[in-house]
Amino acid sequence: MPNVSIRARLIFLSVLLLAILAISSALLIRELARDSRSLAEEAMLVSVVRNANSASKHFGDLKYWVIDSAVTQMASSLQAAATAKAGLDADLKAISAVDPAVVAAIGREVDAMTDLARQAGVAYSGDDSAAGNALLEQAKSHILRIDDEIDRIVDRVEQQAVARRDASTRKAELAVRLAIVGGIGALVLALGFTALTVRSITVPLKQLERSMASITRGELNVAMPPTGVNEIGAMTRTLGMLRDSLIERDRLERERKRAESEIRVARDAAEAALHELKAAQANLIQAEKMASLGQLTAGIAHEIKNPLNFVNNFASLSMGLLDELKAAAASAFAALDQRQRSQVDEVTELLTGNLERITEHGKRADNIVKSMLAHSRSGGGDRQSVDLNGLVEEALNLAYHGARAQDQNFNITLDREYGRDIAPVELVPQDMTRVFLNLFGNGFYAAGKRQRAAHNGVFRPVLTVTTRDLGEAVEVRVRDNGVGIPDDIKDKLFQPFFTTKPTGEGTGLGLSISYEIVTKQHGGTIKVASEVGEFTEFIVSLPRRFAARAAADLAASRES
Amino acid sequence: MTVSILIVDDEPDVAVLFRQQFRREAREGAYVLHFALSASEALERLATDIEPQLIVILSDINMPGMDGLALLREIKTRRPDLPVMMLTAYGDEERRRRAAEYGAAEFVTKPVDFDFLKERLRRLHAPST
Numbered sequence: 001m002p003n004v005s006i007r008a009r010l011i012f013l014s015v016l017l018l019a020i021l022a023i024s025s026a027l028l029i030r031e032l033a034r035d036s037r038s039l040a041e042e043a044m045l046v047s048v049v050r051n052a053n054s055a056s057k058h059f060g061d062l063k064y065w066v067i068d069s070a071v072t073q074m075a076s077s078l079q080a081a082a083t084a085k086a087g088l089d090a091d092l093k094a095i096s097a098v099d100p101a102v103v104a105a106i107g108r109e110v111d112a113m114t115d116l117a118r119q120a121g122v123a124y125s126g127d128d129s130a131a132g133n134a135l136l137e138q139a140k141s142h143i144l145r146i147d148d149e150i151d152r153i154v155d156r157v158e159q160q161a162v163a164r165r166d167a168s169t170r171k172a173e174l175a176v177r178l179a180i181v182g183g184i185g186a187l188v189l190a191l192g193f194t195a196l197t198v199r200s201i202t203v204p205l206k207q208l209e210r211s212m213a214s215i216t217r218g219e220l221n222v223a224m225p226p227t228g229v230n231e232i233g234a235m236t237r238t239l240g241m242l243r244d245s246l247i248e249r250d251r252l253e254r255e256r257k258r259a260e261s262e263i264r265v266a267r268d269a270a271e272a273a274l275h276e277l278k279a280a281q282a283n284l285i286q287a288e289k290m291a292s293l294g295q296l297t298a299g300i301a302h303e304i305k306n307p308l309n310f311v312n313n314f315a316s317l318s319m320g321l322l323d324e325l326k327a328a329a330a331s332a333f334a335a336l337d338q339r340q341r342s343q344v345d346e347v348t349e350l351l352t353g354n355l356e357r358i359t360e361h362g363k364r365a366d367n368i369v370k371s372m373l374a375h376s377r378s379g380g381g382d383r384q385s386v387d388l389n390g391l392v393e394e395a396l397n398l399a400y401h402g403a404r405a406q407d408q409n410f411n412i413t414l415d416r417e418y419g420r421d422i423a424p425v426e427l428v429p430q431d432m433t434r435v436f437l438n439l440f441g442n443g444f445y446a447a448g449k450r451q452r453a454a455h456n457g458v459f460r461p462v463l464t465v466t467t468r469d470l471g472e473a474v475e476v477r478v479r480d481n482g483v484g485i486p487d488d489i490k491d492k493l494f495q496p497f498f499t500t501k502p503t504g505e506g507t508g509l510g511l512s513i514s515y516e517i518v519t520k521q522h523g524g525t526i527k528v529a530s531e532v533g534e535f536t537e538f539i540v541s542l543p544r545r546f547a548a549r550a551a552a553d554l555a556a557s558r559e560s
Numbered sequence: 561m562t563v564s565i566l567i568v569d570d571e572p573d574v575a576v577l578f579r580q581q582f583r584r585e586a587r588e589g590a591y592v593l594h595f596a597l598s599a600s601e602a603l604e605r606l607a608t609d610i611e612p613q614l615i616v617i618l619s620d621i622n623m624p625g626m627d628g629l630a631l632l633r634e635i636k637t638r639r640p641d642l643p644v645m646m647l648t649a650y651g652d653e654e655r656r657r658r659a660a661e662y663g664a665a666e667f668v669t670k671p672v673d674f675d676f677l678k679e680r681l682r683r684l685h686a687p688s689t
Contacts, residue, residue, distance in 0.1 A: 305649045309671040310573055317580050366671070373650075
């Protein structure tokens with residue numbers, strides 16, 4: 001079926017329906033023809049019956065008039081007998097086909113009877129009554145036989161007619177049934193073929209429609225109906241081509257997207273690499289800057305230290321010399337008058353005061369120089385395996401009590417968020433303590449500054465210290481809720497001599513030294529996060545594995 | 561007995577400072593101070609004019625030419641018995657360790673605490689007096 005075109009199928013169906021119509025019509029026509037023939041036969045039989053009855057009646061007339069004419073010898077009776085005889089002969093002729101032998105016999109009997117009756121008439125006219133009576137008796141016996149014969153033939157003809165009618169009726173009934181059955185059969189056949197043909201068209205069309213709907217919805221992996229050589233097959237093939245082109249389009253689209261995403265990934269990677277490179281470059285520049293600043297600082301310190309030592313030494317020496325002068329010249333002074341002595345006393349006092357001031361400021365300068373020299377220390381101090389939390393706690397207590405000693409009103413909430421089970425870390429304890437003291441001190445200062453600025457006393461300064469074990473490294477976070485650090489000075493924080501404190505309160509060396517200790521000495525990192533008016537957080541990260549490398553670096557630096 | 565002290569430092573004012581600081585001791589005749597501005601001059605003077613009264617050398621470490629530590633090694637090879645005190649502006653562990661290794665009697669950081677220095681000197685020559 002799939003290989004037959006729809007047009008051919010429809011033509012075939014039409015031809016088939018016409019054939020069924022023709023066959024059933026032919027059958028009916030044949031049956032009708034058959035019926036009409038039996039009706040004609042029946043009509044003929046009816047006329048035979050009528051002739052038979054007519055023959056019976058004409059014979060009745062004949063025998064009456066024959067006997068009457070024999071007795072009376074009247075011309076009218078003879079005439080009537082002749083008429084009756086002519087009618088009987090015509091009737092017998094009409095029914096002779098039914099049984100020619102019997103009809104012929106009847107004819108002969110009738111001839112014999114009329115002949116006897118005529119002889120009786122002759123006898124009567126000769127007044128021979130006895131002979132007439134005998135001849136009439138003979139004629140009567142013929143009459144009886146003829147009556148019998150005619151009755152029999154009438155019976156037979158009637159029976160034949162009834163039988164023929166019954167047969168016709170049965171045949172007609174059969175024909176009606178045949179027509180009904182045939183009609184139903186033809187109808188069923190026609191409907192069946194029509195349904196089959198319609199089905200053979202609609203089923204693949206339905207499949208095709210489903211496939212088209214699916215493809216329209218974008219379901220391209222839908223199964224295609226089997227393709228024949230007919231019109232639906234052609235449509236299916238066209239749809240298949242459409243589907244294939246859509247699949248191809250999708251594939252190209254996917255390809256394009258994949259290529260785009262690859263390009264995007266590559267671009268992102270390149271951008272990330274560039275970003276990293278820039279960050280690394282910035283870090284390198286920062287490190288270089290810090291290193292050269294550190295060297296510069298240490299160099300300046302070296303150069304200043306010796307002259308400063310002279311200043312300090314000669315100042316203290318001069319104080320001693322002044323005392324010596326006073327002792328040596330005591331008697332001479334005593335000899336002076338009141339005004340002169342008070343003048344000498346005033347000058348010596350001023351000199352003493354000046355020398356004290358020189359000594360004091362010299363010591364201050366010396367402290368600064370010592371801090372500056374910390375930049376040049378090439379990892380002096382021994383690495384020890386220490387408990388990080390213990391070290392931090394010790395530094396925190398030191399810083400807190402130091403701050404309390406400086407300012408009785410100082411107060412801050414210390415929030416300790418120490419990580420549990422942090423394995424001991426290799427570091428230089430005194431240097432890392434110095435770093436933490438610095439960070440805590442800065443935190444106290446910033447929180448205190450914000451508290452003083454707040455005035456209302458609602459602000460509660462808090463310093464949070466967090467330690468964490470990061471596996472390959474440890475991390476210490478020092479967070480204060482103080483004034484915060486503006487963005488524009490964040491990258492200056494670690495530069496030597498950068499300070500936001502008033503002159504005399506800070507050297508600006510704390511964070512620069514901390515930076516050197518953390519990055520150079522311990523190979524770690526120190527970062528800052530801050531928001532003005534909110535918080536500042538320093539994040540110190542120290543690698544565990546740096547110990548060996550740092551020692552090697554140290555050895556190498558000693559050799560050079 | 562007079563104790564001779566040779567002070568080696570490239571700063572000329574060191575001589576002025578030491579002379580003032582040791583003014584009383586010099587007057588009393590306890591110490592005689594000698595000065596050299598370089599390691600080579602120190603070695604030269606050691607070889608010639610200040611022998612044999614000298615018992616202590618005070619040397620700066622950071623000097624142009626031969627530095628104090630090299631001088632210390634040189635002196636210790638020539639005169640292992642001679643006590644040498646090292647004076648330096650850099651009190652770091654490394655130098656301190658090397659000075660001890662080369663046989664320095666004392667390691668004193670600048671600025672010099674003269675009371676401390678005098679006490680150390682007294683202790684140094686006490687057995688010989």
